Structures are given as structure tokens and as C-alpha cells.
Amino acid sequence: MSAAVTDRSAVLQQNRAPWHERALRALRTPGGAVFVLLVVLLLAAIAVNPSFGEPGSLIRFVGRTAPIAIAAIGQYFVIVSGEFDLSMGSVVTAQVFVAGNLIGQDDSRTVPVLVLMLVLGALVGLVNGLVTTLLKVPSFIVTLGTMLALLGLVLYWTGGAATGNPADSFRQIGRGGVQDVPVLEVLPYPVVLVTVIAAAAFWLMRRPYGRTLIAVGDNPRAAALTGARVWWVRTRAFMLSSLAATVAGIILVGYAGVHPSVGRGYEFTAITAVVLGGVVLGGGRGWVLSAAAGAFALETLFALLNFLGVQSTWRDTVQGVIIILAVAAGTQTWRRRRRGRTAPAQAPKHVIAAQPAPGSDQEGT
Amino acid sequence: MMRRSTQSKATVAAAAALLALTACTTDQSIENPPAATEGGEAAATEEAGATPAPEGGDEWFDQAEYDQQFEQRSASFEGDPEQPWTQYIDGEMTATAEFAADEPQKVCFSNASISNPWRQTGWITMNEQLKVLQDSGVISEMETRDAQDDDNTQIADIDYFIAEGGCDAFIISPNSTAALTPAVERACETGKPVVVFDRGVETDCATTFIHPIGGFAWGIDSANFLVDNLQEGDKVVALRILPGVDVLEQRWAAAEKIFEENGIEATDYFTGADPTEIKKIISDELATGDVQGVWMDAGDGAVAAIEAFEDAGADYPVMTGEDEMSYLRKWEDTGLTGIAPVYSNFQWRTPLLALERIFAGEEIPAEWVLPQEPITEDQRAGYLADNEGMPDGHYAKFGGEDLPGYPEVWRERIIP
Numbered sequence: 036m037s038a039a040v041t042d043r044s045a046v047l048q049q050n051r052a053p054w055h056e057r058a059l060r061a062l063r064t065p066g067g068a069v070f071v072l073l074v075v076l077l078l079a080a081i082a083v084n085p086s087f088g089e090p091g092s093l094i095r096f097v098g099r100t101a102p103i104a105i106a107a108i109g110q111y112f113v114i115v116s117g118e119f120d121l122s123m124g125s126v127v128t129a130q131v132f133v134a135g136n137l138i139g140q141d142d143s144r145t146v147p148v149l150v151l152m153l154v155l156g157a158l159v160g161l162v163n164g165l166v167t168t169l170l171k172v173p174s175f176i177v178t179l180g181t182m183l184a185l186l187g188l189v190l191y192w193t194g195g196a197a198t199g200n201p202a203d204s205f206r207q208i209g210r211g212g213v214q215d216v217p218v219l220e221v222l223p224y225p226v227v228l229v230t231v232i233a234a235a236a237f238w239l240m241r242r243p244y245g246r247t248l249i250a251v252g253d254n255p256r257a258a259a260l261t262g263a264r265v266w267w268v269r270t271r272a273f274m275l276s277s278l279a280a281t282v283a284g285i286i287l288v289g290y291a292g293v294h295p296s297v298g299r300g301y302e303f304t305a306i307t308a309v310v311l312g313g314v315v316l317g318g319g320r321g322w323v324l325s326a327a328a329g330a331f332a333l334e335t336l337f338a339l340l341n342f343l344g345v346q347s348t349w350r351d352t353v354q355g356v357i358i359i360l361a362v363a364a365g366t367q368t369w370r371r372r373r374r375g376r377t378a379p380a381q382a383p384k385h386v387i388a389a390q391p392a393p394g395s396d397q398e399g400t
Numbered sequence: 401m402m403r404r405s406t407q408s409k410a411t412v413a414a415a416a417a418l419l420a421l422t423a424c425t426t427d428q429s430i431e432n433p434p435a436a437t438e439g440g441e442a443a444a445t446e447e448a449g450a451t452p453a454p455e456g457g458d459e460w461f462d463q464a465e466y467d468q469q470f471e472q473r474s475a476s477f478e479g480d481p482e483q484p485w486t487q488y489i490d491g492e493m494t495a496t497a498e499f500a501a502d503e504p505q506k507v508c509f510s511n512a513s514i515s516n517p518w519r520q521t522g523w524i525t526m527n528e529q530l531k532v533l534q535d536s537g538v539i540s541e542m543e544t545r546d547a548q549d550d551d552n553t554q555i556a557d558i559d560y561f562i563a564e565g566g567c568d569a570f571i572i573s574p575n576s577t578a579a580l581t582p583a584v585e586r587a588c589e590t591g592k593p594v595v596v597f598d599r600g601v602e603t604d605c606a607t608t609f610i611h612p613i614g615g616f617a618w619g620i621d622s623a624n625f626l627v628d629n630l631q632e633g634d635k636v637v638a639l640r641i642l643p644g645v646d647v648l649e650q651r652w653a654a655a656e657k658i659f660e661e662n663g664i665e666a667t668d669y670f671t672g673a674d675p676t677e678i679k680k681i682i683s684d685e686l687a688t689g690d691v692q693g694v695w696m697d698a699g700d701g702a703v704a705a706i707e708a709f710e711d712a713g714a715d716y717p718v719m720t721g722e723d724e725m726s727y728l729r730k731w732e733d734t735g736l737t738g739i740a741p742v743y744s745n746f747q748w749r750t751p752l753l754a755l756e757r758i759f760a761g762e763e764i765p766a767e768w769v770l771p772q773e774p775i776t777e778d779q780r781a782g783y784l785a786d787n788e789g790m791p792d793g794h795y796a797k798f799g800g801e802d803l804p805g806y807p808e809v810w811r812e813r814i815i816p
Binding site for chain 1: 673679681684688700
């Protein structure tokens with residue numbers, strides 16, 4: 036009993052620690068460590084190539100990484116709910132072609148096609164989600180199917196080759212920026228977009244939906260028993276993921292132009308970024324901004340390898356090793372926490388549950 | 401995701417090391433032949449087979465082939481210059497009297513793929529040419545199988561044609577050189593005419609092998625243009641689509657040699673023609689230092705490369721692209737110094753025209769080398785005017801102006 040009390044006060048003490056101690060502790064979790072990694076990688080890249088550290092260069096780097104970060108944020112929703120979305124890359128490719136073929140050189144079609152793309156994105160997510168949750172097909176298979184089906188459609192539609200780029204006004208979303216910004220010279224629109232989306236995702240994860248999403252990923256049965264509509268929570272996560280892919284596609288049409296290889300491998304880059312951000316595959320743990328940071332860390336690493344002149348045939352290998360190491364590190368840390376530090380936090384609960392008030396009807400749990 | 405960056409220094413070092421290794425063995429076997437003469441001979445022939453490219457230090461470089469293509473660039477071509485797709489360099493001819501036929505014949509076409517704009521444009525042209533030959537009663541039908549860039553699929557396609565295609569003639573556009581050789585040989589064994597075009601195979605059993613001059617010529621034209629317009633010590637970024645395809649590797653092998661000889665610092669990357677990768681590569685290169693030139697082994701993605709310079713606010717590089725409309729237009733818009741090397745797209749007409757001659761029993765060149773001339777800045781306006789309204793993925797030297805579907809079929813890009 037006395038032991039439980041000390042433990043409990045220890046937990047309280049830990050939770051009421053000053054902010055800097057809590058921040059330091061957060062940095063030791065996988066989700067926090069990615070920020071340290073990002074800073075280290077950035078410093079290394081700047082050390083190797085000082086001109087990379089100029090504000091103008093850096094902000095352009097953020098701009099070109101934005102679509103990957105947005106995709107990673109989208110993928111986060113699905114992964115934290117305990118599923119996978121492998122269809123992202125194909126959604127990006129398909130949307131790039133929708134933009135290229137439907138807008139053409141006609142500026143007036145920009146807005147209707149933009150709306151159409153978002154609707155299409157939501158629809159792909161809806162199908163992914165409903166088939167996964169209602170038909171109980173593993174999401175790995177469902178989204179693999181969607182990935183191949185969409186790729187096939189694109190191939191059928193285009194014969195697998197680039198058509199023309201859409202109107203320049205549309206491409207400005209991915210290519211342009213706010214000019215004459217002090218210090219930065221230019222603030223690319225993708226940077227604005229990724230900031231807004233990251234803020235919105237951060238806010239959403241603090242809303243009831245976000246809390247439920249994590250609960251569903253951690254223990255769908257328990258979540259269902261508390262009254263959460265698990266199928267709908269997950270389906271919406273798939274829709275968010277496809278919508279994120281759509282936004283990434285919109286940026287990429289502008290940044291790169293229409294080509295069947297745009298978006299290729301995006302699902303794996305996004306998953307790598309999410310895992311690198313300390314989000315646990317299988318769901319229930321991880322912070323959305325860590326996923327975005329994972330994307331930036333990954334791209335900084337690739338840029339660093341480029342600067343060092345490492346052959347980028349190694350890139351896929353690096354990506355593979357990172358997935359394995361990050362997952363291994365993540366599970367080790369979470370398991371340690373589960374066994375060790377968080378154990379006292381649960382002990383007092385048992386104590387409380389063991390002593391129901393006589394005659395109370397609230398003991399049934 | 402296929403991409404490789406090679407710091408040229410590293411390449412040079414590695415190549416030098418490799419060269420040193422092979423050179424050592426070569427020298428030993430040639431300068432100090434073993435006492436037994438037959439042993440010496442064996443070692444020498446073995447050496448020739450084991451070291452593909454002793455001079456260049458690159459497995460794709462072939463000095464003899466390089467010299468030949470260098471000459472062919474200024475060779476005179478037989479036939480009507482107005483119809484370059486029927487022109488060829490004078491050489492060994494194949495007699496085809498045994499194939500003469502009065503009835504319309506069935507042609508079987510095993511195609512590597514139509515997965516890039518160059519192949520799509522050619523495929524459209526080929527089908528228009530087919531219509532003409534069907535109308536004139538030369539060809540009854542053409543059955544086509546598309547291997548979608550897969551060697552195994554194409555081998556299966558060819559074997560299907562041999563076994564149950566009921567083909568009177570084969571046209572094969574191989575996906576890769578070594579893998580398709582046995583299948584092409586099997587097609588030859590049927591005793592029917594076999595026409596190979598575009599990429600080659602390691603056998604000369606085909607009735608004719610149709611191709612433009614080749615990859616080395618491309619590399620020579622494009623690299624010399626950069627060398628002429630740059631100074632020693634300037635930096636060139638070489639953007640390459642993918643490794644392992646002979647026509648592409650030869651383009652780079654020639655260009656790399658010329659850059660090295662002229663003190664141009666060239667760094668090469670594989671892009672998979674992905675514009676995102678191209679932009680990333682150029683941005684990173686521009687972040688490390690100035691880039692004065694861009695060399696491409698194919699024009700797909702040239703626009704993305706130019707845009708990367710615009711986005712970074714850097715001066716336009718000296719550029720080599722291809723005769724793709726998107727590049728020609730961007731080239732004109734920006735006014736940059738550039739050239740458009742050409743891998744003659746009109747070659748897609750030639751296999752069917754070759755069959756027309758074969759079925760008429762006329763002799764044809766055993767190796768049908770088509771003209772291959774880059775488009776220069778002076779010629780650009782002409783090609784832009786001739787191809788007005790054509791989509792971005794269209795190739796200026798497609799050579800279908802006299803075919804019935806012109807220009808709608810190419811303008812609408814109706815892919816059969």
C-alpha cells in the first residue's frame with residue numbers, strides 16, 4: 036500500500052515537473068527524438084554545404100519537401116488508427132493526370148477541377164475505408180488493390196506517358212510563392228500549405244475525433260465498447276489520407292509537371308517518414324507533427340547524402356534500413372515504458388478499484 | 401526511384417582503378433606472352449571477350465563503334481532525302497527473293513512497350529503507315545503484343561507468335577539487348593522474315609536491323625555542343641533515365657568521354673525521367689554551386705530541368721534536350737543556348753516499309769542505318785511551325801506528314 040502511494044506521488048511529481056524537464060523527457064521518446072535527428076541532420080547538411088543554410092535555400096528545401104510531409108501527415112491518420120494506406124502514390128499520380136488532362140491550358144477550369152480532385156480524393160479514401168472496415172478486408176490488401184487499380188486506370192488513360200502540363204496559373208500553387216518576403220526572399224506556397232495542414236492536423240488530433248482515432252488504433256474493441264463508431268472513425272482516416280495525397284498531387288503538378296513517375300513510391304516514403312517519426316505501426320501511439328518531422332528528416336538525410344556524393348542507388352537501401360531500425364527502436368522504447376515507467380501509473384488504479392464503496396453501484400467495471 | 405549520383409571524381413577514380421586492373425592484365429598477356437604460343441593466343445582472345453571496353457574504362461564504351469558512328473554522322477545516305485525514313489547508308493544487302501508474295505501477308509509485331517512519349521508517337525505513326533500498306537494490299541493485318549517493358553513478357557509474346565500466331569513476318573522492337581537475343585533467334589529459325597528495329601540484339605540472324613545511327617552519335621553531337629559553348633572547368637549535370645539500356649548507355653559513354661577530354665566537370669544522375677527527381681537534383685546542385693550546362697540522355701524531363709533553374713533564380717544553363725515539342729517550345733520561350741539531339745522517331749515507319757520491299761522480293765540493307773541529325777537553333781522555328789498544335793509529348797521528327805491521318809491523329813494523340 037505504502038509502495039503504491041509512493042509510486043503514485045512519483046507519477047504525479049513526474050507529470051508536474053517543470054516544462055523543460057518534461058520537454059527533455061519527451062525528446063527521449065521516439066516521437067521526440069526525430070526532432071533531435073532532424074536538427075542534427077540539418078546541421079550536418081549545412082556543415083557539408085554551407086550555402087544550404089542560407090534562408091532562401093532552406094525555405095526552398097522546405098517547399099520541395101512539403102508534399103512529402105503532407106503525405107506523411109495523411110498517412111499518420113491511417114497508421115495511428117492501426118491500418119495502412121498503400122494507395123497514396125497512385126492517388127498522387129492519378130490526380131496529377133486529372134489536373135493535366137482536364138485543366139489543360141484553360142485557366143477558367145482551375146477551380147472546378149480543383150474541387151473535382153478533392154471529391155475524387157475523398158471518394159478513393161471512402162472506398163478504401165468502407166471496404167476495410169465493413170467488408171473486413173485487411174487494409175494492406177484493400178489499398179494495394181486501389182493502388183494497382185488506379186495505376187492501371189492512369190496507364191489506360193494516358194498510355195503511360197506524360198501529356199501536357201496544366202495552365203501556369205494552376206501550377207503556381209506548387210511552383211510560385213509570396214515574393215519579396217524579408218530574409219527569405221520568397222515564401223513558396225507549398226510552405227504555407229504544409230504549415231496550415233500541420234496546424235490543422237495538430238488541432239484535429241486534440242479534438243474528440245483525434246483522441247478517438249488513437250483509442251481505436253490502440254484497442255479497437257475497447258474503443259467500440261465506449262461507443263465509438265470504429266468503422267466511421269477509420270474510414271475518415273482513410274479519407275484524410277487520400278485528401279492529403281490529393282493536396283500533395285496538386286503541389287507536385289505545379290512543382291514538377293505531369294509525368295507518370297510523379298508520385299511513384301510516395302506511399303513508402305510516407306510510411307518511412309511516419310515510422311521515423313516514432314509512430315507505432317499497428318496504431319495507437321505517435322504524434323502527428325513527429326510524422327511531418329520524419330518526412331523532413333528523411334529528405335534532409337537524402338540531401339545530405341547527395342551533398343556528400345554518395346551514390347543514390349543507396350537511397351532505397353537507406354530507406355529500408357531506416358524503416359527497420361525505426362520500428363525496432365520504437366517497439367523497444369514503448370515496450371520498456373509499458374513494463375517500467377508506466378507500470379506505477381497503473382498500480383494506483385488497481386488500488387482504487389479494489390476498494391469499492393459499500394453499496395455503491397459503480398463497482399461493476 | 402532509380403537514381404544514382406556519381407561524383408565525377410569518384411567515377412574517375414573508380415574507372416582509373418578498374419582501368420589499372422584491366423590494363424595490368426592486358427599488358428601482361430600482350431607484352432609478356434607465355435612461352436607456349438597457343439596459350440598466348442588463348443589468353444589474348446579471352447582477354448578480348450572479358451574486357452568489353454579496354455580504352456574507355458567504361459563497360460559500354462566501344463572505340464570501334466564510336467569511331468564508326470562518328471563517321472556515319474557525316475555519311476551520305478542512299479534514297480530520297482525528302483523521305484529520310486527510307487534512307488540508308490550503303491552497305492551489305494540481304495536478298496529477299498524467297499519471301500516474295502502476291503497475297504496480303506500477316507505481320508506480327510512484338511513491341512517492347514509504349515510507355516514513353518517517344519514510343520507512343522512512333523506507334524501512332526506506325527499504325528498510320530500500316531493503313532497505307534493494308535490499302536495497297538501488301539499487309540492483311542498486323543497482330544501486336546505489347547510487352548510493357550518486361551523481358552519475360554516479350555519472350556512469351558514472341559514464342560506465342562512463333563507457335564500459334566500464323567505470322568508471315570515478324571517485327572520485333574526488343575526490350576533489352578541480351579535477354580531477347582534467344583527469342584529473336586527462335587523467330588529467325590521459322591524461316592520467315594524478321595525485322596528488328598530500335599534497340600538491337602546480339603545476333604545478326606534478322607533479315608534487317610533498322611536503327612538510326614546510334615547512341616554514340618547522340619552523345620557526340622550533344623556533348624560537343626556543350627563543350628563548344630562552355631569553358632574548361634565548367635560544371636555539367638548529366639540527367640540519365642535509367643541504366644542498362646544500350647542506346648542510352650552509349651549516349652552517356654560517348655558524352656562522358658568527351659567531357660573528360662575537354663575538362664568539363666560532369667556529374668551524372670539517374671532520374672527515371674521523374675520531374676520531381678530532376679528538380680530535386682538540380683536544386684541540390686545549384687545549392688552546392690553554379691551549374692553551367694545540363695546534358696540529358698533523353699528529352700523527357702528537359703522542361704523540369706529548365707524550370708529548376710528558373711525556380712532557383714539561376715542563369716539558364718547550356719542545354720541539350722530532344723526533339724520533343726515541350727522542349728522545343730520551352731527552348732524558344734526562354735531563348736537559352738541549346739540543341740535538340742534526335743533519335744529519329746520516323747524509324748517506326750521503316751519496318752513496315754522494309755516488309756513491303758521484302759514481300760516484293762527486293763533486296764534490303766542487312767543493317768538499315770537511318771539518318772540521325774540534331775535540330776539546331778536555326779532549324780527550330782521551322783520544326784515548331786511544321787508541328788504547330790501538336791501536343792507536348794509529340795516528337796518533331798516523327799516523319800508522318802504524308803500519311804493519311806495527318807495531322808489530327810497526332811494532334812489528338814489517338815493511341816491505337
